[in-house]
Amino acid sequence: MNQKGTLGIIDIGSNSIRLVIYEMDAEGAYRIIHEDKYAARLSSVVEKDGRILRSSLDTAMTVLQQFKATCDAFRTSRIHAAATAAIRNAANADQIIGWLEEETGLEIECVSGDREAYYGFLGVIQSIGLNDGYVVDIGGGSTEITVFRNRERLHSISLPIGAVNSHARYGNEDRWTESHIESLRSEIVQALSGQEWISQYAGLPLIGLGGTMRTLAKMEQKRTQYSLPVTHHYEISAAAMDAMYESMPQLTSAQRKKIPGLAKDRADIIVPGIIILRTVFELIQGDRYVVSGAGLRDGILRDLLAPFYPLAPTALEDSVRNFLHFGPVMPTDRLKRVYEDSLTLYRALYGKEPSPEDDRILYVASMLHGAGKQINYFRYSQHSAYWIMNAGIYGLSHRETVLSALVADYHPKKRTNQLLQKHKDILLASDDHHAHHLGSIVQAAQVIHRAGRISSMTATQKNGSLQMNFTCTAEPLLELKGLEDAMKDLEDAWKITxxxxxxxASKE
Structure with missing residues (x-):
């Protein structure tokens, strides 16, 4: 995929069939412009002999035909369809692929278990800024587990145990019995016996993919009245997951359907999903659960792009690049200078290099402070803050996301304090002062590069006084006009002069 256009990716999963359409650019930037899904539950139509009958595929064929028509409407230059566990584990997998291709005109990849694990891993490392962890992808008909260190995949395994087929085997009664819970747990433990790497890397996060993990995150966010309704990179403690694990099987399906955050069509399969998740967590001796909103489809996209475009050094840089590419026209070189001079001011005021967390916050706020201009120029910084918090910037924790938004839309006497109060459940107590420190820095750096007349800056701080030296190509009238107010805010935040x-500028 090395041309500008649109690309459709269809994931024929064991529980749902999903379509994502991406807008692509010749330089490798991309964004989602359409998404759709249908819960076909192919895992539930597998016969006792392991086959899937053609008559059982009627719904799937109709959905695929409609998805293909949608792709045609968006004039996709390519459609990549991938079938996972329900089909690959069927006794007549090749025949099923043939039937689907014949009826839909699609070319369908039957994804192996190892390949599915690879796609999931690839989606994760390009969307979450973690160097080490276990990726656990719970689908309807299988569960893929991968361990990675230093962003390199070490081991993977695919188990033919998923939320839908486990429910069919053990969960047909309204409530789950202890014996059924233990039977499913034992099946998982047995399937992983002999895989020594499963327990070799204790203390790493479990990064969960798929509907089970996203649903559990939504439930926990509703329960705690979490202030940022974003599931990607949301963290769930072991204690919170244990509480859901203990309570869910005891409820009837009707009772589960009333739980905030739990979609009704998942009220039955959420129980085997959480049993699988919790059992794997115990075996790997994980330290916390982290939700990934990116997975197989994102991995497929990355794999398609790989021959033509190198992967970004970090998930954050790639995400910001995509955002800027499809956002309002802004001079990228000037944005980078805002970031660089923010670092200069940070070093002078703190007397040290920024922590990795602060570096990421300064980077996002500097690069995206004008992103809201795409909505409306007036009050654009307020739109930028909303966009940063809700657009799904990869590579940031939720705390870093909120702080980046606060810094990009810094108003010390207005919205900054309101947002600090609204998101106190996400922020640290010390972030009240920290947001003002970082916000005043980026605000000053923005003003310095308002018109491009200041070519370079140095800054030193001694005995509570900040001294800045600007090298200019011409008289910086616009910069100095805004700098007066910006420096008042910086002085108030830092208690300095x-x-x-x-x-x-040198004439040489």
């Missing part, structure tokens, strides 16, 4: 001098 400030001064600046202007130097002409």
């Amino acid at each position: 400030s001064a600046y001098s202007i130097l002409p």
Whole structure:
């Protein structure tokens, strides 16, 4: 995929069939422009002899035909369809693929278990800024587990145990009995016996993919009245997951359907899903659960792009690049200078290099402070803050996301304090002062590069006084006009005095 256009990816899963359409650019930037799904539950139509009958595929064929028509409407230059566990584990897998291709005109990849694990891993490392962890992808008909260290995949395994087929085997009664819970747990333990790597890397996060993990995150967010309704990179403690694990099997299906955050069509399969998740967590001796909103489809996209475009050094840089590419026209070189001078001010005021967390916050706020202009120029910084918090910036924790938004839309006497109060469940107690420190820095750096007349800046701080020196290509009237107010805010935030001098650019 090395041309500008649209790309459709269809995931024929064991529980749901999903379509994602991406807008692509010749430089490798991309964004989602359409998404759809249908819960076909192919795992539930497998016969006792392991086959799937053609008559049982009527719904799937209709959905695929409709998805293909949608792709045609969006004029996709390519459609990549991939079938996972329900089909690959069927006794007549090749025949099923043939039937589907014949009826839909699609070319369908029957994804092996190892390949599915690879796609999931690839989606994760390009969307979450974690170097080590276990990726656990619970689907309707299988569960893939991968361990990675330093962002390299070490081991993977695919188990023919998923939420839908486990429910069919053990959960046909309204409530789950202890014997059924233990039977499913024992099946998982037995399937992983002999895989020594499963328990070799204790203390790593479990990064969960798929509907089970996203649903559990939504339930926990509703229960705690979490202030940021974003599941990607949301963290769930072991204690919170244990509480859901203990309570869910005891409820009837009707009772589960009333739980906030739990979609009614998942009220039955959420129980085997959480049993699988919790059992794997115990075996790997994980330290916490992390939700990934990216998975197999994102991995397929990455794999298609790989021959033509190198992977970004970090998930964050790639995400910001995509955002800027499809956002309002902004001079990227000037945005980078805002970031660089934010670092200069940070070093002068703190007397040290920024932590990785602060570096990410300064980077996002500097690069995306004008993103809201795509909605409306007036009050654009407020739109930028909303966009940062809700657009799904990869590579940031939720705390970093909120702080980045606060810093991009810094108003010390207005919205900053309101947002700090609104998101106190996500932020640290010290972030009240921290947001003002970082916000005042980025605000000053923005003003310095308002019109491009200041070519370079140095800054030093001694005995509570900040001295800035600007080298200018011409008289910086617009910059100095805004700098007066920005420096008042910086002085208030840092409890310092400030001064600046202007130097002409060298004529050499």
